[in-house]
Amino acid sequence: MNSQAVDKRREMLASMCDERARMLQDQFNVSMNHLQALAILISTFHHAKEHSAIDQITFARYAERTAFERPLTSGVAYAVKVLHSEREQFEKQHGWRIRRMDPTEQTPAREEDADFDNQETSPVKDEYAPVIFAQDTYKHVISFDMLTGKEDRENILRARESGKGVLTAPFQLLKSKRLGVILTYAVYKSQLPSYATPAERIQAAIGYLGGIFDIEALVDKLLHQLACKHSIVVSVYDTTNPDAPISMYGSNMTGIGMYHNSTLHFGDPVRKHEMHCRFKQKS
Template structure:
């Protein structure tokens, strides 16, 4: 969460045309179960359904404000096929990944998602692809 706060403060001037920044934490199944019971929330897929059991999740608290419309959800960023591919591609390449434009959460707005992996401390500069894939602790997603 500290990384998210630092990133949003440092890039605020660059995000004037974006709808928001989402912090998505990487979790395994056991961690997701603890989060859901502790917060009394159900993590949902990008389609709004309860998230199915899978090997890992990237849950995020998403708050959107468009004109007078607001929307609050806890979404699993790994549940959408394209979102999962983008996260995996960003992890493997250590680069920012950008999606094609799409209609966002049935709110009649077009959007793109920019995904940036945030790695745990101690990842060596010469790390190989497998280490990059296993190392992320969280993701920053710009909408």
């Protein structure tokens, strides 16, 4: 190929890759905005009222009916802050025990066991974050203490002290074992001023709303909506640690030939993401 043709091809790859990156980022933004609105809805109708207007059935139905507003998520879940002094009362009120996510969760035989099991019960801690509401696809996380899972814990702690939406690195979700990332927003007591300090935020936090992004399935769906989807190969990476990128979507092969790298911004400045594109046929 002459150099002019190579330039042309490079330009084409760049514009196709940028277009896909922009689409993904737009859909991510839309999803993120609706998660924030859902956090406000919970604060208004669950916490700010004497008697909550939301229970699991109402939440699941509302989440399902508004799922189209969060195109990259496969579900949402809401966990509440429970202090140790409130645990007994909380468990009595809900009719279940707060459970820990690790390590018995790994044993499939135990997982289907609906019986309460001391091994599964969350050990004594200062505070807990059990899920109380979930979209039906994630009903199985109800009663699990999200502070007992590494990625969930880090996200909750970071969300509540920043007041911003925060993202996990891609990790294997409970039960489905699918790769996902979770975006968390903290819900606060009353109106917290925007200039509140991290300590004030931690104190005022009452719950944590998480959106579960099923990157594999949903990015695929998104890319298939574009024409000529077969001519390029797309991969998405979490490149927060540049020495150890985590594949979020697409083949991990490094491959040869021309490639283009489009930056993605998923709203959490702590995490970095990139989209890599190549032509299918060598060039």
